[in-house]
Amino acid sequence: MNIKDMLMSDETLFKDEQVFNPNYLPDTLLFRDKELQALVSLVRPGLRGGKPHNTLIIGPPGTGKTTTVHFLFDEIQNASDRMVPVHINCKLSNTKFTVMSEVHKKIFGHRPPETGVPYTRVYEKVMNHLDRKGLSLLVALDDIDFLFEQKYANDIMYDILRAYEQYPRVRTGVVAILSREDFKEVIATKLYSIFMPQEVTFPPYSLSETYEILLKRAQAGFFPGVISQELVEHIAELTASQGDLRVGITLLSSSGIIAESHAKRKIEREDIDAAYEKKARFVTLHEKVAVLSAAERQMLLEIATDKDVRSGALFERMKGSFNKKSFSQALAKLESYGLIDSNVVMMGRGRSRVFTPRFPSEDILAVLKDFS
Ligand SMILES: Nc1ncnc2c1ncn2[C@@H]1O[C@H](COP(=O)(O)OP(=O)(O)OP(=O)(O)O)[C@@H](O)[C@H]1O
Numbered sequence: 361m362n363i364k365d366m367l368m369s370d371e372t373l374f375k376d377e378q379v380f381n382p383n384y385l386p387d388t389l390l391f392r393d394k395e396l397q398a399l400v401s402l403v404r405p406g407l408r409g410g411k412p413h414n415t416l417i418i419g420p421p422g423t424g425k426t427t428t429v430h431f432l433f434d435e436i437q438n439a440s441d442r443m444v445p446v447h448i449n450c451k452l453s454n455t456k457f458t459v460m461s462e463v464h465k466k467i468f469g470h471r472p473p474e475t476g477v478p479y480t481r482v483y484e485k486v487m488n489h490l491d492r493k494g495l496s497l498l499v500a501l502d503d504i505d506f507l508f509e510q511k512y513a514n515d516i517m518y519d520i521l522r523a524y525e526q527y528p529r530v531r532t533g534v535v536a537i538l539s540r541e542d543f544k545e546v547i548a549t550k551l552y553s554i555f556m557p558q559e560v561t562f563p564p565y566s567l568s569e570t571y572e573i574l575l576k577r578a579q580a581g582f583f584p585g586v587i588s589q590e591l592v593e594h595i596a597e598l599t600a601s602q603g604d605l606r607v608g609i610t611l612l613s614s615s616g617i618i619a620e621s622h623a624k625r626k627i628e629r630e631d632i633d634a635a636y637e638k639k640a641r642f643v644t645l646h647e648k649v650a651v652l653s654a655a656e657r658q659m660l661l662e663i664a665t666d667k668d669v670r671s672g673a674l675f676e677r678m679k680g681s682f683n684k685k686s687f688s689q690a691l692a693k694l695e696s697y698g699l700i701d702s703n704v705v706m707m708g709r710g711r712s713r714v715f716t717p718r719f720p721s722e723d724i725l726a727v728l729k730d731f732s
Pocket residue numbers: 381382384385386388389390391392419420421422423424425426427428538539573605606609
């Protein structure tokens with residue numbers, strides 16, 4: 361086929377490509393009944409105008425936490441007009457103002473102007489409205505660890521959860537969503553006294569659960585016969601080895617694209633293996649690198665190319681981008697994201713910290729290339 365024919369061709373393996381988008385909400389939520397039930401009973405008081413319980417959802421990446429909360433919030437919206445559920449992506453909204461503008465948007469249908477309106481005015485407008493109407497507010501702070509980087513977590517929690525002090529009729533609750541186990545301690549210490557949540561744990565999906573979820577997704581996204589059940593099983597195995605359902609969803613769509621580019625009518629095993637090598641096995645690493653700043657990526661690059669680099673030597677190289685304090689903060693961030701390890705070694709009569717990458721260097725370099 362020449363380029364023109366290829367561009368005009370409407371032959372495709374995909375019935376609906378949207379199905380593989382990161383934000384796609386599946387029709388049905390599989391294997392999360394227990395977790396959904398637990399969440400329903402925790403937030404239920406809010407449906408009658410009471411106070412929803414504060415909740416912490418915790419579980420590894422790609423275990424359906426965000427998806428389950430979307431289902432829950434849709435159900436709440438259908439069931440009651442006494443509680444306003446607002447989902448906040450803290451990767452995108454991580455200041456008091458941006459969080460409160462999302463609440464404003466949910467209530468009034470639009471965000472307040474970004475300049476000229478002080479935070480307190482937005483806050484008062486939101487709370488006055490809830491107070492007048494006797495509504496409860498339930499805010500999900502998804503990926504709440506991002507609030508701590510900006511150090512606003514405390515203020516935001518306080519403003520939401522202590523609203524009743526100023527607005528006695530307003531009942532509020534927070535559902536915090538977290539994938540990093542190491543951050544539980546941070547929440548417990550830093551938010552002590554404001555936020556003492558009930559916990560709901562999201563375990564990883566088993567191999568057979570992974571298979572069923574992926575099979576359903578494949579059936580929704582591909583035309584019949586494009587992928588066999590055996591190959592979905594193969595994808596499920598590769599996915600389970602990484603524990604993140606996104607690996608499988610990426611594998612489905614990427615192997616479809618590869619098969620299509622070879623003008624095949626069906627996905628073959630070699631297409632899946634090629635997609636895994638090229639893209640899908642990097643999904644977890646990619647997600648972690650995506651949220652780093654340019655300087656932090658540079659630091660990761662240094663550590664990946666010079667294994668066992670010492671703290672002093674690394675600082676010398678990174679001096680242009682960091683001072684002592686921000687240097688240690690960036691190292692702590694890379695370590696808590698599971699990107700690097702640090703060890704203390706004896707050097708002569710003193711001690712020094714050395715850093716090593718947690719992923720193979722060539723994988724890190726390949727992923728960093730996507731961001732350069
Ligand atoms: N039970 C399920 N049924 C169908 N699809 C699911 C289910 N659980 C997760 N998914 C799909 O897997 C992908 C990852 O799920 P989700 O974003 O909810 O994970 P998460 O636990 O929030 O991960 P992270 O901690 O990285 O934010 C999404 O594309 C979602 O549609």
